[in-house]
Amino acid sequence: MNKRITWLSFLIVLSMTAYSQNKTSKAVVKDFMNKRFGMFIHWGPVSLRGTEIGWSRGKDVPVDEYDSLYKEFDPVLFNADDMVSIAKQAGMKYLTITARHHDGFCLWPTAYTDFNIMHSPYKKDIVGALAAACKKQGIKFCIYYSVLDWHHPDYPNHSPSGQDPDPKSDMNKYIVFMKNQLKELITKYDPYMLWFDGAWEKPWTEEMGRDMYAYLKQLKPDVITNNRLGKEMAGIDNAKIDESKMVGDYDTPEQVVGKLNMNMPWESCFTICNQWSWKPNDKMKSLRECLAIISQTAGGNGNLLLNVGPMPDGRIEARQATRLREIGDWLKTNGEAIYNTxxxxxxxxxxxxxxxxxxxxxxxxxxxxxxxxxxxxxxxxxxxxxxxxxxxxxxxxxxxxxxxxxxxxxxxxxxxxxxxxxxxxxxxxxxxxx
CATH class of the missing domain: 2.60.40.1180 (Golgi alpha-mannosidase II)
Incomplete structure (x- = not known):
């Protein structure tokens, strides 16, 4: 037992050493922060029900029904070029797609689970299409990936409550699965940034986060990551954090403008409506509200990642697209006061x-x-x-x-x-x- 503890401690120290030696270069992070404004996209089969992605599983939508929605998911009007064009018209410089949210469904043809887009009626690679459209239109392509997966048998929690962990689960196998998928995403799509989520859950430890960060840096040294591989994050509470304990390159306040900080990079994520994924008749923020958030975020030395939720047919709702274009019109005149400041x-x-x-x-x-x-x-x-x-x-x-x-x-x-x-x-x- 003592030898096992000693060996485990050695591996953790080795992982932390690799983490500290492979931090993303300051120049790359500075380039990211100069962009100031990006599009977040939360999307998946759950749009068929209009409930929240991930969080409505087992709450608003029964688990079996939720996990079967992909069999109906056929977004025939999805056009990656159109979606990226809307982001560009809005003055956004990067785009982040939920390749895999907490529900575990994958929007790309992964080789490591059948719970993916190729087993839906749509049978087309959404992540790949957005990556290609971003490259064509000069928008930086980024990928959201949850560290938890309530659907996967080897992840202990199968619901947001975290109660009654699955005794048959195996986190070691799950981490291998994660690494395989992340290698697949980096190799196939070459993302500029990886946006992680879910590290607050108990099965995911700080050591796992540091090990994963070091692994990613071996695959692509200059890939940017947010700080949600670790436990140190501002999150929805906008908590003050210790940057030295942060796993990743920048902090992520959620649905709130981050605090002015001239030293630690940060990015606030906001929804354009109330819900992250599409909801019919969801209340949308006014142009005045959106512009205030943009200015207050840049004024605090942060970036803004503004979320849209496409409809089940694959389109961004017309009123949301209009609002984004209105923001873009304002930035045509006032972008000098936002970008590279x-x-x-x-x-x-x-x-x-x-x-x-x-x-x-x-x-x-x-x-x-x-x-x-x-x-x-x-x-x-x-x-x-x-x-x-x-x-x-x-x-x-x-x-x-x-x-x-x-x-x-x-x-x-x-x-x-x-x-x-x-x-x-x-x-x-x-x-x-x-």
Whole structure:
């Protein structure tokens, strides 16, 4: 027994050493963070019922029925080029598809389980089609993969409750299955980023996450991963985390804008409606809400992954596609204040956010029915000029401890806009101003 413990400890130390030596290069992560805006796609046979992907299994939809939905899944109107084109029109720079969610169904023709798209009436590789369309249109292709699988016999939990783990399950076999599938995904589709999920479940340990990260780095050294291979994540609670304990390259606040952080990369994921997967008549966020989230996320120095759920026939719902194009139209004018910027120096609020690049601070005016915005003075810097991005010059009034930006009355109550504050020095070198 002692020898076994010693050997296991050695393997864990070896895995952790490999993890620390194979972190994704800072340049690659920086390139990812400069993109700022991506599309998340949650999709699978569950769209036939309009209930939540994974979480409705055994709750809203009986397990046997849920697990048989793939036999009806035939999204004949799915067109990868159209879907990627919508992402591009929205100003999104990368796309992430749920290749396998917690329910275990695979949207690609995997060799390691029959529970996949080739055993549906559709019989076409959805992951492959999106990968090819992304490459053609210059969008970075990314893959979501859950570390848990309530359908797989070797994964101990077969429901979200985690009660009564299956005594016949075998996590060692399951991890081999995972590694085989991940090697298959990397080899076939060469993803820019892997978005993991589900590490909160008890069967999945921190050591497994570090071992998996090291394994992925052997397959593709510069593949980016989020931090949900490990237990250290902000998640839905937007918790403060210790970056040194994080397994992966960036943090993942969920359905909430992450906190301003100039050191640790992060990406908030939001749904365009309420549910991750498609739901008929689901309440959709207004354009004003979407733009506020984009600005507050960039202002906090993070990325935004905005989710859509395609319908059972394979199309993105027309109203969702329209909303995305509206976002894209706004970014055509204001993208300079989003892409390739740093967050800060001011912390985002409900009324405004700021980003910066070179000698410019971009003031995102979220609440447009206000006459002015007052900001603390910038240490060692002054505002030389101010103007609406691609628009009129505006006035800045200086005080001893602060300055006031007088906003144009013509834009009062209208859509969010951006004011450029031109400084007499480098805005990117400024400290965060609380």
């Amino acid at each position: 740093s967050g800060g120096p001011y912390e985002p609020t409900a009324n405004y956010a700021t980003t910066r690049k070179g000698n410019n601070i971009y003031l995102h005016v979220i609440k447009t029915d206000t006459a002015s915005i007052t900001l603390k003075n910038l240490p060692g810097k002054q505002v030389k000029n101010a103007h609406v991005l691609n628009g009129e010059k505006i006035t800045v009034e200086n005080d001893r401890d602060s300055f006031r930006v007088l906003l144009p009355t013509a834009l009062a109550g209208k859509q969010e806009y951006v004011v450029v504050l031109e400084l007499n020095g480098n805005a990117e070198a400024l400290p965060v101003i609380h």
